[in-house]
Structures are given as structure tokens and as C-alpha cells.
Amino acid sequence: MPNRTIRILIAKPGLDGHDRGAKVLARCFRDAGFEVIYTGCHQSPEQVAAVAIQEDVDVVGLSCLSGAHKFLFPEVAKLLKEQGAEDIIVIGGGIIPEQDMPALYEAGLKAIFTPGTTLESIVEWINTHVTPQV
């Protein structure tokens, strides 16, 4: 059994304001017993990485529906890595075309959740793949 609850940052990098999915997930994770931090909209990749490190989270969940995920998601993963925080698991969601996924996985994302994914299955994925750092 982990010694502390999973801590997760839900972030909206870039200028996209479609925050419905991010907020629904934030609530769902809270109900699932995780500690949730939500950045609000319009965060730069630098801000997202800084908050993730400062708050010592286990997971960063990125949400983007503007089509800018190809730049923003890898940028967050890169910045975390550069700052020695590659142990933070980065996952993403939103309108992400299948053809963009290989490059995102290559950039370090561990999972991409697209429309139609149930909340339960995301919680399950996190419980299976994330061990909170003590």
C-alpha cells in the first residue's frame, strides 16, 4: 500500500479555454481520493512544469483542444526532464488525432485519453501505473 495518496496536477497549457473535460476530471480524481491541483486555463509550459515540481506531484494531466498539443505536450515533458523531474508521469487528453500519438509517446507522454474514455478507466489507469513517491 502506498504511504500517501496520489497527487495529480491537472493543467491547461496554451491558450485553449475549453476546460470542461479538465474540470470534470479534476472532480472525478478528487472523488477517487487523489489530491488534485488544477492550474486554471492559459498556463505556459514553463508554468505547468514549475507547478508540477513545486507541488511535488506524481502525475501531470494535460488537456488541450485547440490543436496545439503537438507543441505544448512535448514541451512540458521536455521541461520536466530538463529539471530532473522525469519521474513525474505525464498524461494527456483532448482532441488528439491518432496520427499525432506516436510523436507524443516518443516525447515522453505515458498515456493519451481521447473522447469517449470513461472516468473510471482513467482512474484505473492511474491506480495501476502510478506509485506515489514517499
Next chain:
Amino acid sequence: MYTKESLAKASQARTNWEAAVEKTVAKHSDQKEQWTTVSDLPIKRIYGPEDIQNTQFEDISYPGQFPFLRGNQPTGYRGKYWTFRMFSGMGTAVETNKRWHYLLATGQTGLSTAFDFPTLMGYDSDSSKARGEVGKCGVAIDTIEDFQDLIQGIPLDKISTSMTINPPATILWAMYCAAAQQQGVPLTKISGTIQNDILKEFIAQKTLMCPPEPSVKLISDTIEFGTKYVPKWNTISISGYHIREAGATAVQELAFTLRDGIEYVEDAIQRKGLQVDEFASRLSFFFNSHIDFFEEIAKMRAARRMWAKIMKERFGAKDPRSCWMRFHTQTAGCSLTAQQPYNNVIRTVTEALAAVLGGTQSLHTNSLDEVLCLPSEHAVQIALRTQQILAEETGVANTIDPLAGSYFVESLTNQMEEKAWEYIHKIDEMGGMIKAIEKGYPQLEISDAAYRFQQQIDAKEKVMVGVNKYVEEDEKVDIPLVTIDESVEAEQLKRLAAVKRKRDGRTVAACLKDIANACKNGDNVMPYCIEAVKNYATVQEICDVYREVYGEYRDPGIF
């Protein structure tokens, strides 16, 4: 509407029917215990005269007559169909202009602009905040030169153009006004709409720049300028669309939109000293048409009646045109599914039909691929044809408000109105919409509804075909997706750099100083914005002035 005798007869008939129902249900029980709309309003098994016995004829009336439930115009769609106004914008201004000409050639009757996120948020393409976003979700506009490319070959005195722009609305509208003058078209001849509705951005869509109070001041500037100089322009489109997309119920969409409208009217009267009848007829609205057919029709009918009452009773409007709620509708993006995308055509038809039966004056029908990417030319053609077929083949436009008097529709319309008033009164008690937003009230109400809906979908209490029922295993999306090439960003940066090189920097600086002074003195910024954009000031340069004088708003991330 009924006599005592006819109601007594109806009541007897209902008792007999109920007895029959009891017997039938004993043999075959209903498929589920509770029946609700997509927004969770309870729906009865049947509606009859008893359900609208308190509805007077005057509550429904005729089109062109108060409370305008059945429409503003006495002849409905017979004189003119609703405007077929497809929302479009992609990549560069030149590319978007091409799409506009294609749509006009295909029979679209009004233009509607989608801007990219940097433009929407008041950043230029060369801002660090714009990285990865340029031209992706709409067209990139930095200076009037881009704008001129956008409207190339579009006669601004004949075609009305809607621009989905909010915090930088003053600037994009200034570009439109300046471009019209350059075309030789006087401001009195141009027509169109700027969305310019900031309150719903705080509530839902989050395209934000400055805090609520000065943001509303900028809107009153446009209302005042339009009233004086651009009389055919709708200076605001008070929008429920985004509120609904963020997860609101139909009632919340209706209530928050109308309450936002009240806030704008109050500000224009108090801050600018305008008389309500001077400007109210140029206010326009924008609703979502979601998948629950009757709920949407009822919502739109209720909206017209409520706004008429608000204008007359709350603001003392005397001109009947002030009481008209004129609105555009878009079918619900959030009702579409990435799975089995061709099914989206059927959803869009249903939603478009609801909008027409609800009496919309302008309509955007979503394309089947819009949940996955920007619409392809082929998909947008099907979406536009949907409207043309509804208008010209199906006969739904033959008569006005054909569902009037339906026990169910009138009852649902009444119910929608009652519940929306409850929200409006609550926000009044909080001291208005800005106060309510500061408390996070509408944001949390919508968050609750969005979460509840997702849980219902996950639990299969509500059905989305292809998502939680009739799912195809190993489904592959087999439609071509439109992508915006990364070269758009590089090209746009080059164009912007060229404009910055050729313009007179000192004149731009002087123009920006004038705007700053206007902001500080509480003067109307519009004439100064027109002058600035004519001299090639960029969207961001002007927005930076706003941000500096008024402060910058940061999304508090309420969930």
C-alpha cells in the same frame, strides 16, 4: 385558454386514460422508471389541457406581437429564411478568404469568422504565448493587412459578417470599420455582429484578458459607438452557446445568458447615459441547439418571451423592437461524437430542425468532422446543405411556430421560463452577474451539471450512440482530417515582421498613447482604435495597453 366545462371533460378523459395505463403497465412495464430531458428536466408520460390551463392567450399571442413568443416578425420565414451562417476560419487570412468564397458560392448567406487562439486572447503571432497555436483553431489576424486579405472580394455593404471575438472586439471591429471605409462603404451601410460578450467568457469559455468590470466598460464603448455611427451593426451577441458547451443545462444556458444581457443593458444605461430604446434593438443573442429536440424548442421560445418581459418590465422599453430577441443558433458541438462520426450528420439535422422550429434567425450547422478537426470542405458542404434542405424541401418553414398550442411544448416552455427566472432572481440577489462570477456561482453550477452528465454517460443512464451504446469494437476513424501545416506560423511571422518594418513606428506609438489616455479618462476607445489600426498597430499592441491600464485577469481555476 379553456372553459371550466372543457377542463372538466379533459379531467374525466384523463382519469379514464390513467386507468388504461395502469392495466397496460401491469402487463408491460415502462423501459425505465424516470424519463427526463437531456438536461434532467422531468418529463411526464403525457401532457393535456390541464398542463397549460393557467396559460392565457396573451402569453402565447401571435408573431410580431408582445411577448414575441412566436417570433419578432409577423411573417416568419416566408419573407426570408434564417441566415445560413457557417462559422469558418483557418490558417492564414488568404486561406480563410478562399473558404468564405467557397461557402458563398455554395449558397451560404452570411459570413462568420473563427479566429485563432492568439487573436482571441489579444496576442500577436510572434508572442511567446502563441507558440503552437497560430492559425490552428481559426484564422490568425495581427494587423489590418491580414484583415484586408480576409475580406478580399467581399462587398461589405451587401454581406453581413459575424466575428467571434471577445476581449479584443474593439480592435477587430475597428479593423472592419477601417476596411469598409477603405472600400468606400460608409459605416452606416455595414452590417454584422461582433460577439463581444465577455461575461460568458468568465463563466464558460475562458478567452480572457482584463477583469470583468473594465471588460464590460469596453463593451459599453462599442454599444455607444454603434448607436451613434454604425446603426446596422449588432455590437454584441449575448451568448449561451459556450455556457452550454461547458456543460450547463438548458435552463442554466437560458438563465445565465439573459442575466448577462441584463448586466450589459444596465451598464450602457448607467455608464453611457443611453436610453434603452436607443440601443436595445441592436442587441443580439446566440444559443446552442442541443440534442433534446423539444427542450431546445421550448428554450428558444421561452427566451423570446422572457427577454420581451425583461425589456418592457425591467427597463421600461417602449419601442417594440427593443423587446425583440434576435438570435443566432449553432448546433451542439459537445453532442457530437468522435466515434462513428457519420452519425453526427443525423444529430446535426435534428438540432438544426429544433433551431428552426424554435424560430432562430441565423444558423450554423456543425460539420460531421468538427469534433475531430477543422471542418473539411466536403463536410461543411453537407452541413450547409442540411440547412438548405430543411428550408427548401421539408416544408418546416411554411408556417410560423407550428408547435404553438401543443400541450407539451407550451408546458415545457413555461417550465423552462419558471426555472430560469429562479436563477435570474438569485443572481439579482447576489448583486448582479459580475458579483456572481466573482463568487464563482455560475461556474460551479455549470461544473456540477457537467460532472453529473459525465457520470450519467459512464453509468449508461443517458445514451450516446457509439460512445456508451452500439459501440463498434476496434473502430477506426476513416475520414480524412484537416490539419493546419506548421508552415502557417512561420509564414504569419514573416508577414507580421514585414508590416512592422514598413509602418511608421512613431505614429503607432502616438496612437497607442491616445488609446491609453482614453482608457484612463473613461472615454470611448473606438475612434482611437480605428485610427491605430489604420496605422498598422497590431492586435497585441492595443491589448497590451488594455492590460496595462485595466490589469490582467487570471483564470482562478474553479472546479
